[in-house]
Amino acid sequence: IKCTLNYLTALKGIGDNIIVHTKDSMFKFTGSNNLQSTTGEIQPSETDVFQTGISEVFGSDFGYAGLQDKRNSIITETGYIFYDKDSNVIYMYAGQGQITKLSDSIERLFNHAPISDVRFANDYYNNRIFVCIWFKYENTTKPVTLSFYLNQNNRAFISLHDFYFIKAFNTKVNCYFINKRETNICKIDKSNFSRYMGLTIENED
Numbered sequence: 001i002k003c004t005l006n007y008l009t010a011l012k013g014i015g016d017n018i019i020v021h022t023k024d025s026m027f028k029f030t031g032s033n034n035l036q037s038t039t040g041e042i043q044p045s046e047t048d049v050f051q052t053g054i055s056e057v058f059g060s061d062f063g064y065a066g067l068q069d070k071r072n073s074i075i076t077e078t079g080y081i082f083y084d085k086d087s088n089v090i091y092m093y094a095g096q097g098q099i100t101k102l103s104d105s106i107e108r109l110f111n112h113a114p115i116s117d118v119r120f121a122n123d124y125y126n127n128r129i130f131v132c133i134w135f136k137y138e139n140t141t142k143p144v145t146l147s148f149y150l151n152q153n154n155r156a157f158i159s160l161h162d163f164y165f166i167k168a169f170n171t172k173v174n175c176y177f178i179n180k181r182e183t184n185i186c187k188i189d190k191s192n193f194s195r196y197m198g199l200t201i202e203n204e205d
Contacts, residue, residue, distance in 0.1 A: 010070040014080055015095065020054065021073070021082070024063030026093070027054050057097065065091050065099060074120035076129060078150045083118040090118070090131065092155065102148060105157040109133075109144070116141050121168030123175040123188075127151050130177075132164050 012019040020027040058064040066084050067073055073082035079094035081102065088110060090103040103110055113135040121130040132145045143164035149156050163186065165177035177186045 009067045012080060021067040023068050024066040026057045026065050028057055029054050072118050074122055076122050077124055081120060119166055121175055121177060122170060
């Protein structure tokens with residue numbers, strides 16, 4: 001990896017690829033060392049994935065689509081989504097060199113104030129992700145949560161929401177959100193329109 005493209009911030013396994021993210025750019029190991037010949041593909045003896053070489057996903061002298069904080073990223077069924085603080089853009093990488101700027105549809109919101117943090121939640125049961133953006137003002141930060149609809153043919157901003165989170169996780173049937181008080185966990189309450197069900201974790205003595 002080019003030393004000029006800063007230090008490593010995240011390693012992500014996506015399909016049979018390993019994505020290596022630095023602060024300034026993105027690289028990948030394919031895990032394949034097959035050779036092409038006129039008679040077809042030649043497969044040498046099995047080697048370690050990190051011995052098969054690495055390539056920069058988007059070649060650039062100064063880097064492109066970097067990741068400054070590993071918490072500003074998420075893997076979904078439609079791609080790898082991350083926030084590049086240097087360029088102030090949310091990207092989605094879908095493999096095969098395909099990258100989309102998800103934040104283009106909310107550019108005016110992004111330019112509203114400096115952004116201090118961005119967190120993601122994958123609500124794949126409803127084909128969407130939640131994005132919690134923390135805006136920085138003079139003496140405080142304030143969160144804004146919005147959602148994007150994701151499928152193979154349509155990737156678009158849906159709406160704003162009246163909750164915030166700093167962490168999120170999934171089970172087989174639900175998407176859960178954790179706010180600054182880490183004893184509080186919330187999930188979407190589908191039995192009541194526009195409501196969120198709060199759960200409390202009891203602290204153990």
